[in-house]
Amino acid sequence: VAVGALCVIDHVPRPEGLTQEQRSVLKALAGQISAHLELRRVANRQRELLERQKQINAMMRDSVRTALTAQEAGRIGTFELDIETGNIKVSAEFCRIFDVPPAGRYHARDFEKMLHPDDRGRESSEETRKNGTAVTTVDYRIVTASRGVRWVSRQATFERDESGKPLKLLGTVQDITQQRRATQRIRTLLELGDRLRDLNDVEEIALTAAELMAHALDATRAGFGVVDPVRETVMMQPEWRAPGVSSLSGKHYFRDYGSYIDDLKGGMSVVISDVTTDARTRDKADALLSLGIRQLVNVPIFDQGKFALVVFVHHCDLFEWMEDDLAFVRSFGDRIQSAIGRLRAEAEQNMLNREIGHRLKNAFAMVQALAKQTLRPVQDRGPVLNFEQRLQALSSAHDILLGNNWANADVRTALLRVVDTLGMTEQVEIRGKDISVNPKGALSLSLLLHELTTNAVKYGSLSSVHGRVLVSWDVQGEREDAVLRLIWREMGGPPVVQPQSKGFGSRLISMGLLGTGGVSTRYLDQGLEVEMTASLVQLQQVA
Template identity: 25%
Template sequence: MADARELERLLADAKTENDALRESEAKFRAVFETMIEACCIFEMIYDDVGRPVDWKILEANAGYEKQSGLKDVAGKLASEVMPGTEAYWTETFGRVVQTGEAEQIEKWHQPTGRWIHSSTARVGGSGSRRLVSVFYDITERKRAEIALRESEERQAFLLELSDTLRPLADPAAIQLAAATVLGRHLGASRVAYGEDTGDGETFVVSPNYVDGAPDMSGTFRYADYGSDILADLRAGHNRIQPDLAQDERLSEAERGAFAEAGIGASLNVPLVKAGRLVAWLGVNYATPHEFTLCDIQLTEEAAERTWAAVERARAEAALRVSEERFQQFANASAAALWMRNAETLNMEFVSPAIATIYGTAPDTFIGDIRRWAAMIVPEDRDTAMNHINQARNGEPAVHEFRIRRNDGSFRWIRDTDFPLCDEKGNVERIGGIAEDVTETKMAVEHQGVLLAELQHRVRNIMAIIRSTVVRSADGAGDVENYKVSLAGRLLALARVQTLLTRQANAGGSLRGILESEIGAQAHSENQYELTGPDLMLSPKAVEVLTLAFHELATNALKYGALSVNGGKVSVTWTLFEKREKPWLAIDWVEEGAPFRPPSTRRGFGSELIEAKIPYELRGTGKTSIEPGGAHCHIEFPLREAESILETDAPAPTRLYGGTVDMTGAPDLTGKTVLVVEDDYYIASDTAAALRGAGAEVLGPCPTEEDVLRLLEEETPTAVVLDLNLGGGGPRFEIARKLVERGTPFVFLTGYNPDVIPDELADVTRLQKPITLRDIVEAVSKL
């Protein structure tokens, strides 16, 4: 009975275990069939020497097909359904059978074209060759990881390339550096940058990056490296040749040339710009090499960046040469060259010549346009600014304006302004050429004065000649007599003009005039005697007396003392004082002249002496015919007077500097004047006017803070004070402080008198707008 009960218990336990096993198997089966991952049970197959060589798939779940893409694999060998499976799968499964330790691997599976994650464990104890494997397709994840890694590597490569190229300025150095970075990254044996020569046949290769390969720099023919290579590169096609020895596009001779050069694989990336092949970047390997998409993309990127860096370097080199030439031109130019920002009008560049023209350091003009405009006289400033704006709007402008230099002088400036546009045609900058045309302007003005003076003098001379011609006819007995008289008088005029042009405004010697006129008519020096002090006459006196002495000498030759050998002319002159002014008295006396009855007609000579001398010299003249010959007495005041026969040039015209020109204004020498004004141009013009009057100027100061700070260090003798600094209405703190210090000042304001406090009512108030000369006069009274 006991045995029976024991048997029943054992049967019951067995049943329980079987039920549990069936339940466990049912659960496994449910999981096996429903799991998303692929699961298979397979048995390893070994060769005669005990090496794993294949496996037989015993079972596979529904997920197997989804994860691998393979159908109906149960009962089949792996080599049958997955031919070409990599050896590392067989090795891994054999190791799990041998050790009994489960393994996980992530590997590429070529037959299915997928990345697989596999977890494999042995089924059964030692000696079992049965395995269970759970795997799933991780291709997308792997691709993402690879793409991320390649992206990171690409970014790291490009960063290194950029950092390497950035400091380089030599095109050849850039090409070699880029080739080196790419060659090391790809593990290539050679990387070279070549440039097309443009002749359709050759290219030039710069020094190469090489690793165990010879350098191949120099000039080469395209035809030596493939009959179709130039066409490919010109078309912008990458030339990819992973195994040159087997490349059917190459002839036997071309393959031999590559082999001789030690090139087993080649990648050439062309750079086609504006439809023209300009360069290419080549990567070589000594042995056959499969170029990945990443390799090609990196080479393309490196080629573009290398080309851009080379072009940048060449452009910068050309720009440096251009800038050096421009700087040489600017430095050598007598005209000042300048350039402004078109938007802000701030000065960006001025050439050294501006210092000579404007009389101040070039740096003075850099920045705010008001620094330049403040030097322009107020009357010309708006016009000058309008011409700047004209160039700003794209229209060239030529204009002239006056400036006041720091030394107080005024100059005429001619500015030629022109727009400088960007590639889109927008005005980016304003360029200009400034010239000092003061001398030219003054010469033109003086030329006008000279012309007017010449016209005036010629008309006067013509009037004298006309008068001489007409009056000579009155006393002429016949044509011959008229001709001789007129010729003599015109020659006398010529002698006057010659004498007066020897030295401008100098006049002439009285003795010299007499010797010239009497000596021309006398038979010998014994026929005349001159007695009197050496005396220089004014140009006007020379003109009148020369004509008078000519008439006297001519008459003496015709009718008087010089007409006979025994006759004589005596001329004496003395100085005397009349009405507190020096006068000159001249007496002409003839002796030994033949008798002739007194003339009943007043001739040319008599009228000249008795009418012209009183009228033009403000003196007297009297002639008479005595028994021994003619007597003449002349007296007139010695004073400066111009002759119309003078040819000296009028004094040059003076350059007027407009309202800031303080010529004739009160002298402020010795005064130190503080200018307090917040308007830039009013402040600058006021300061310029005060300096022009001789004052030393402090400031100008635009704010109350500036004034108080300056007063701590300086002691002005006078102040020009604006009441409203920076807006906000009139303020009197500075005025009260000046009263405390005892410093005299004037208000310069646009406010009415009623805003000024009673205690400051006695302060002079200058109402804006006001002339600069009025400001100077007000300061002079302080």
């Protein structure tokens, strides 16, 4: 049921609309929201079931005999186990849940052997029951003949004699497969989203998705294979397997196992609930059964429009599929495709950034070469050298931004890059917590720090081997009123005096960060001190 819409708003028109990648990201985000809503709904349903089961327990304690003989309601099976003999009297609904023929009596061992191997410790042994210490409330899995793995919730209470010795175990059972699967599906989808964010390899994504899907669907084998769509082959990679299940690693031909390769090529997920009856596999069922495959799920993964990988999940026995399970598989495929799309977009962006960086370096080199040729006749080489160094500072700032995909740059990184370029790292001390600024702020900061460092090398503390510079910064205020304060303090150099005239560098420094002012310059006995302030919001906001 649709309960709302995910809305995206921009402040500029977009005639071309959203890109396919943006639509995929929004679709994945909407899926996560839906999963959270579904998880809340399932949690509420579980609380309702718990309250209902508590009421059943109370009713059993008050009149257990009446409950056992009353007409069944609510699809809850009942049983009465004789502790001494192990004989168990069961209702028709109990037989339906355990997928056995209706009969008045069975032995407890008939049902204990149906326990899932991983849950055998949850049910109690005959000796434990005789001691009256059996677990009376428990959820566990059983393996049925025609319905596969099922989840059962059992509620029970002891009937004791006057001495307290247990005589009988009376109780109810309920099939909770649908509820357990719903909860597991939601948790798995949420875990998939969390884990995919940290993966940067297509094959890692495929294997992670396969393993999570296998646990959610109680499968026996899961993994991925590398597809050659032209030859219609798949190179199976080492997969996740349940204990005792053989590996399918190696090359396989799709057509040896049926015609479902046609659906995969068309981008459709394939779910075959029984290879012996499905039209796509029944003629090749023996080949699949010999590999321990009674049911299979295949999710195709396309890379740049090409069928490249297939995620598979296998069951060796029958598995009762629900409509929600099929939607779960489709949702899994969508999330995998979104993650692959994200990786592809990041790879393309990195390639584009490298190309931009290469062209930008060429442009800076060309400008510098033109400047040298144009300014060759100038006798005073000081301004020429200053221009070249400022150009290098600007190039260095762009290198930092390119390394961050033109996102924010770190203040510390920008400062270290400047002082390292001028060979002054050992004489400059840096203090301040990690703070990032936007591209415009990074360029402004790099040019300002270059001017201050250059002046210190020529006239200030860095002109002496004993001189030092302390650069510190902090944030004052909170939220919209927060201000970045950066202090440049020189020590141990020659005496400094205020210049009589201002050159380009002095005017640049006086403009401050982002050219908004907020600069205080002090010419002290121990050296120059410059304090600059600027709005942190302006330094960090996206243009």
